[in-house]
Amino acid sequence: MAALALATALAGGCAHQPAPPRSDALYHDLGGDAGITAIVEGLLYKMVDDPRIAHHFADADIINLRQRLIEQICFESGGPCVYEGLDMQESHAGRNISEAEFNALVEDLIDVMEERSVDVGAQNRLLRRLAPMQPDIVRQ
Numbered sequence: 001m002a003a004l005a006l007a008t009a010l011a012g013g014c015a016h017q018p019a020p021p022r023s024d025a026l027y028h029d030l031g032g033d034a035g036i037t038a039i040v041e042g043l044l045y046k047m048v049d050d051p052r053i054a055h056h057f058a059d060a061d062i063i064n065l066r067q068r069l070i071e072q073i074c075f076e077s078g079g080p081c082v083y084e085g086l087d088m089q090e091s092h093a094g095r096n097i098s099e100a101e102f103n104a105l106v107e108d109l110i111d112v113m114e115e116r117s118v119d120v121g122a123q124n125r126l127l128r129r130l131a132p133m134q135p136d137i138v139r140q
């Protein structure tokens with residue numbers, strides 16, 4: 001049983017990350033594909049304009065980042081998507097991201113969801129899905 005759990009965690013690419021929800025309720029509460037696309041695009045605008053974190057994205061491939069974030073949030077919310085990007089440790093290693101910078105990005109995400117009138121319960125459910133990624137993203 002332990003071996004199976006380990007194999008499942010490794011196949012998922014990240015030992016910290018729980019399996020996606022079985023229900024697609026959160027995906028629908030975020031507005032499905034259209035809603036998630038709008039959230040990600042709003043977040044990208046805020047990130048590149050946020051003096052606390054903008055410098056990290058100076059050389060970023062924003063087109064790729066947009067696509068990966070849409071897939072990831074769709075997947076994490078139980079939607080019909082496969083995340084095809086790098087795992088969170090790989091994609092953030094060596095970027096020297098601080099906890100304060102991580103929190104700044106989360107604040108930007110909350111602002112976008114507020115602006116789009118996403119239900120507060122749905123906001124919190126999404127944040128609970130993203131929170132376990134923090135140790136893989138923030139510098140050790």
Ligand code: HEM
Nearest residue numbers: 053056059060061068069072085086091097101102105130
């Ligand atoms: C929950 C929080 C976060 C999530 C879900 C997330 C998600 C992602 C994803 C999906 C990618 C694309 C991986 C790929 O290319 O396959 C990525 C890349 C990246 N992330 Fe994050 N990230 C988070 C936090 C942060 C923070 C706080 C920063 C910096 C302040 C950051 C900076 C970057 C950078 C610079 C890239 C590479 C972009 C490029 O060059 O294409 N991320 N992230």
